[in-house]
Amino acid sequence: MSQEVSHGKRIYDFFSSVKLAVILLSFIAISCVFGTLIKQGGTPEDYLEFYSESTYKVISFLGLDDVFHTWWFISLLILFTLNLFFCSLRRFKRDMTSIVIQRFPPTDVLKKMKTSIFLPGKNVESVLHELGKDHKVILKTNEGAYLEKGRISKYGVHFIHGSIIIILIGSLIGLIFGFRGFLSLKRGEEADYLVLRGKSPKKSELNFIVKCKDFRIDFYPDGTPKDYVSDIEIIRDGKKVLEQKIRVNEPIKYEGLYFYQASYGKEGIFHFEVDGKETVITEKGVLKDGNLIMRVIRYESSIHNFGPGVLLGYLEGNKPGTAWFLRDVERMNTKTIGGKTIRLKDIKEDLYTVLEVTKDPGVYVVWTGFVLLLFGLFLNFFTHSKKVYVTKYENGTIVTLILQRLNNVSEVEVEKMRRRFNVE
Amino acid sequence: MWNEHMFLSATYLYFLLILLSSFIASLRQKYLFHAIVIIFIIHTLALLIRWVESYKVGYGHAPLSNYYESLMVFSWCITLMVLILRKKINSSMVVLFIIGGSFLIMAYANMSPSIDREIRPLLPALQSNWLYVHVLTCFLAYSSFFLSFLSGILFFFKSKGPIPNPSVLEEINHKSVSIGFIFLTAGILSGAVWAHYAWGSYWNWDPKETWSLITWIIYALYLHGRFVKGWAGKKMAILSIIGFMSVLFTYFGVNFLLSGLHSYAT
Ligand code: HEM
Numbered sequence: 001m002s003q004e005v006s007h008g009k010r011i012y013d014f015f016s017s018v019k020l021a022v023i024l025l026s027f028i029a030i031s032c033v034f035g036t037l038i039k040q041g042g043t044p045e046d047y048l049e050f051y052s053e054s055t056y057k058v059i060s061f062l063g064l065d066d067v068f069h070t071w072w073f074i075s076l077l078i079l080f081t082l083n084l085f086f087c088s089l090r091r092f093k094r095d096m097t098s099i100v101i102q103r104f105p106p107t108d109v110l111k112k113m114k115t116s117i118f119l120p121g122k123n124v125e126s127v128l129h130e131l132g133k134d135h136k137v138i139l140k141t142n143e144g145a146y147l148e149k150g151r152i153s154k155y156g157v158h159f160i161h162g163s164i165i166i167i168l169i170g171s172l173i174g175l176i177f178g179f180r181g182f183l184s185l186k187r188g189e190e191a192d193y194l195v196l197r198g199k200s201p202k203k204s205e206l207n208f209i210v211k212c213k214d215f216r217i218d219f220y221p222d223g224t225p226k227d228y229v230s231d232i233e234i235i236r237d238g239k240k241v242l243e244q245k246i247r248v249n250e251p252i253k254y255e256g257l258y259f260y261q262a263s264y265g266k267e268g269i270f271h272f273e274v275d276g277k278e279t280v281i282t283e284k285g286v287l288k289d290g291n292l293i294m295r296v297i298r299y300e301s302s303i304h305n306f307g308p309g310v311l312l313g314y315l316e317g318n319k320p321g322t323a324w325f326l327r328d329v330e331r332m333n334t335k336t337i338g339g340k341t342i343r344l345k346d347i348k349e350d351l352y353t354v355l356e357v358t359k360d361p362g363v364y365v366v367w368t369g370f371v372l373l374l375f376g377l378f379l380n381f382f383t384h385s386k387k388v389y390v391t392k393y394e395n396g397t398i399v400t401l402i403l404q405r406l407n408n409v410s411e412v413e414v415e416k417m418r419r420r421f422n423v424e
Numbered sequence: 425m426w427n428e429h430m431f432l433s434a435t436y437l438y439f440l441l442i443l444l445s446s447f448i449a450s451l452r453q454k455y456l457f458h459a460i461v462i463i464f465i466i467h468t469l470a471l472l473i474r475w476v477e478s479y480k481v482g483y484g485h486a487p488l489s490n491y492y493e494s495l496m497v498f499s500w501c502i503t504l505m506v507l508i509l510r511k512k513i514n515s516s517m518v519v520l521f522i523i524g525g526s527f528l529i530m531a532y533a534n535m536s537p538s539i540d541r542e543i544r545p546l547l548p549a550l551q552s553n554w555l556y557v558h559v560l561t562c563f564l565a566y567s568s569f570f571l572s573f574l575s576g577i578l579f580f581f582k583s584k585g586p587i588p589n590p591s592v593l594e595e596i597n598h599k600s601v602s603i604g605f606i607f608l609t610a611g612i613l614s615g616a617v618w619a620h621y622a623w624g625s626y627w628n629w630d631p632k633e634t635w636s637l638i639t640w641i642i643y644a645l646y647l648h649g650r651f652v653k654g655w656a657g658k659k660m661a662i663l664s665i666i667g668f669m670s671v672l673f674t675y676f677g678v679n680f681l682l683s684g685l686h687s688y689a690t
Binding site for chain 1: 483545547549551603613627631642644652
């Protein structure tokens with residue numbers, strides 16, 4: 001039985017050790033190096049261009065082409081979180097108990113310390129009266145007293161470690177309950193679904209309608225883009241519930257979903273004349289005229305120097321064929337297919353916007369962690385806790401400072417204390 | 425444009441100061457900080473003038489957006505760190521080495537033919553107030569780490585000539601890592617918040633992000649080595665050198681060797 005316990009204790013000790021933390025952090029850092037030096041999420045061809053076949057086998061076996069989503073990397077993160085948790089728990093327990101047990105060091109030891117000041121002629125009461133303004137008296141006997149100041153500084157380290165755990169939990173919440181998708185909309189178009197990102201993109205229904213009223217790009221005088229703006233309406237049960245502009249850096253939020261201006265595209269719109277009759281066909285559209293069926297296969301906004309052109313595929317009865325039409329070349333903009341004269345009159349471009357749609361219920365947990373982390377770092381590095389012993393000695397009083405760490409902060413503090421009591 | 429002349433003057437002044445104070449002891453001992461403050465003011469004015477001039481050409485943004493501007497801000501932060509930590513550093517030799525760093529960065533930025541020094545418009549992705557917080561905190565971190573790196577290097581030349589004794593160097597090293605760690609954390613966190621608003625995800629494992637995480641882990645190991653394991657001396661000096669190599673890779677290496685969301689700087 002007792003062996004069982006010590007076995008368990010040994011595992012606990014290992015789990016809560018700084019040694020394990022150093023090992024885990026080093027492994028995480030090394031994995032990160034691989035994850036940036038090797039291209040992530042590429043196709044096999046991308047890798048075979050750089051690496052030999054056998055090297056690629058190793059890379060794909062270890063998942064080095066997608067390090068941050070492999071089971072072993074995620075396990076490292078989980079182990080690290082547990083390690084941090086148990087380590088902090090142990091420290092926290094120790095820090096809480098050390099407050100209760102306080103012993104008085106012998107007076108002659110205190111007298112000899114570098115951080116002691118002797119105040120001749122002053123009694124303990126008057127010193128306590130002075131220090132009591134900003135120090136907390138913890139223990140008082142008839143030889144003297146023990147005071148503390150800024151104890152919260154000692155908790156800085158717990159804020160730091162705790163907040164890292166909170167951030168990791170927040171990101172786990174996002175991983176489990178969140179998703180990422182996108183939506184592409186032309187001007188005037190609306191959709192009640194989005195396409196989820198992933199290895200095999202899936203459609204996901206929304207219980208409201210997203211409508212793109214307008215989309216525009218503004219440019220600086222030198223031609224670089226200045227602003228992408230989508231004018232978006234959210235419609236629910238036939239009623240408009242939200243109308244707002246989305247810009248890069250200015251997403252909108254609706255029902256826990258964020259809509260971001262992620263990208264845009266151009267779609268060609270082709271104006272044809274079929275036997276003198278005007279018709280319009282879009283890039284994804286199909287044109288039917290009697291027994292002739294046509295659709296756009298390829299659109300180039302500039303073919304060599306001949307201007308824009310479009311490759312049409314057609315079915316004439318059962319006979320398939322293709323034909324290029326160039327807008328700006330006289331001989332190439334008119335053709336006869338299936339006895340019909342087809343002329344490309346004009347090509348216009350229409351912009352469409354691509355919105356990134358995400359849901360991440362863990363994000364506020366992560367933000368909380370961020371704030372606590374910075375607060376903890378501030379406490380740890382910019383504040384320090386002080387312990388002060390005030391003891392009776394011969395015809396005066398000794399004031400002794402005990403600082404968390406002995407460095408030149410202690411010299412500054414002792415100097416301050418001297419000035420406070422007007423001692424040389 | 426005026427800002428470039430100002431930057432160039434500051435560069436020459438850094439050089440002049442380093443040269444003169446290497447020979448003139450009284451300048452080095454008595455007036456070094458006064459001289460640095462004067463150059464720092466000129467450097468600051470140059471940044472402000474560039475800011476104003478960006479409005480004149482119709483773009484209107486703080487000088488924090490392209491590679492040239494980031495180098496100017498980097499060297500500005502290094503000099504600022506010297507002024508903040510002047511009591512700690514307490515050795516004109518070390519100060520001159522650090523200022524030498526500011527000078528080299530300025531000289532590279534102002535004279536290299538491959539660097540574009542024009543004021544360019546701000547791309548939509550960069551139009552955010554988080555840009556300012558993010559870039560400033562990151563460069564304040566990088567410059568503190570530069571200080572720790574230098575004291576790490578000087579540690580190996582201990583007590584030769586005017587080099588201060590190892591315990592002073594260790595104190596500088598530790599102080600600058602502590603400050604740098606806070607700023608790096610703030611830099612990573614502000615970057616994450618910004619990424620959330622710009623791209624829809626606070627963490628994308630983009631190479632620059634990932635390298636800043638690696639750097640952060642190295643300095644976390646440094647702090648634990650010192651406070652938990654009680655490491656000192658040579659070990660800490662080596663760790664601060666490794667840490668700064670990682671900083672350099674985060675800043676330069678990722679821009680030039682790897683591609684990603686942050687590659688605007690090239
Ligand atoms: C990347 C994650 C971590 C960060 C950023 C971090 C940060 C810090 C910082 C800033 C300190 C204070 C150093 C000082 O005294 O000034 C500290 C102390 C400490 N950390 Fe961590 N830490 C991390 C992970 C861990 C882990 C995983 C463990 C243990 C398994 C751990 C154990 C400790 C211990 C024992 C101390 C000393 C506390 C004391 O002096 O009472 N840390 N940490």
